[in-house]
Amino acid sequence: MVSPASDPVANFRSIAKRFDRRWFWLLPLLAGAVLIAPKIISKPAAETSAPVEVLPVQTQILDPASEYQVERTYTGEITARRSSELGFEQAGTLVKVLVEEGDTVAAGDPIARLDTRSLQTQRQQLEAQRRQALARAQELQRGPRQEDIAAAAAAVQDLQAQVDLARLQQQRRENLYAQGAISQEERDEKAFNASALENRLSQAQSQLDELKAGTRVEQVNAQDAEVDQIDASLSSVDVSLSKSTIYAPFDGRVSQRLIDEGTVVGAGQAVVRLVEGEALEARIGVPANQADAIAPGSPQTVEVNGQFFSATVTALLPELDETSQTVTVVLALPAEAQPTIGATARLILQDQQSETGYWLPTTALVAGDRGLWSAYVLTEPEEPAADGHRVARREVEVLYTEGDRAFVRGLLQPGEEVVTSGTHRIVPGQLVQNQN
Missing domain, CATH: 2.40.30.170 (Efflux pump adaptor protein, beta barrel domain)
Incomplete structure (x- = not known):
């Protein structure tokens, strides 16, 4: 007797019975798949693709401008x-600086002083000379005193008497000389004495006549001129004294103090700077x-x-x-x-720059190659009922930027709508929807 495990035919039949019972329920599903597969394959590819994305954007209508202002x-x-470097007009020893850096001064305020002792001494001498010259001028203006005239007349009379005596003696000597009683030297001596006395008499008479006639105008004028000369010297000293002090020429502030006390300064050397x-x-x-x-x-x-x-x-x-x-x-x-x-x-x-162009926000500009710029504009919808617009790229030239906007020119037309937001997500032909 043959066992089932050793009979191949029996084994196949047993397996077939088990398969029929396990997979029989799949047969209707396989049949349905065979029937609908051709329909699925025959559908257009457009029905199986993902829907097209429409990007929301903000836009601006182009309004042309004929000029723009560049700041x-x-x-x-x-x-x-006004600013001045103040110094003295004359040389001297600086004894006092009356201001410090940063001090405010008014016009006319003293700022610095030189040593003036020698000038003061010179002034005192001139004052004494002036008093003396003025007294002489006053004397000339009043004329000679009667006492002086009387003294001069007495001197003339005395000299006249001496001349008369000398002439008499000279005559006697001439007679004696003619008789040979005296020498020629003795005769000449008396002649010379008489001549000298006559000259003295003539001089005294002139002085008396001058006193009687009064002081001449020329003398008075000459003395007055001497007084004026002394006055001019005094004025010169006074000017030097005044120039020994620096005064502020205008209201201001001391910005620099350049020299300190004790320095011997030259004429024109700056002491302080005033602004x-x-x-x-x-x-x-x-x-x-x-x-x-x-x-x-x-x-x-x-x-x-x-x-x-x-x-x-x-x-x-x-x-x-x-x-x-x-x-x-x-x-x-x-x-x-x-x-x-x-x-x-x-x-x-x-x-003011005269140039036709458009003001755009900088967010509307897209960087291109070789430093060029462009902007996106909306085109007309493909269908009247379409919700979106295709964008087109326009090349532009940036003429001027001001804050967050730029003035451009290029292939733009008045009335076109320029995309002002989201330009980094857009490519030419992109479908967008205006959110204005």
């Missing part, structure tokens, strides 16, 4: 309207082509240390700065502006 800034410094503290101005270099548009008296905006002031143009210097080749514009700051002297000042000018 230009030029740099200079704050200066005092006018109230009236400040800005001196700013501007290119010549820009300076032509600046009129004296016009208001301009000046920025100093973050503060903005309305300054007034007081002058445009006629010569170009040799270093910068610019025109120096001088602007007076308002009284309330008190920046530090030497601080940096900036002049802000608006330069």
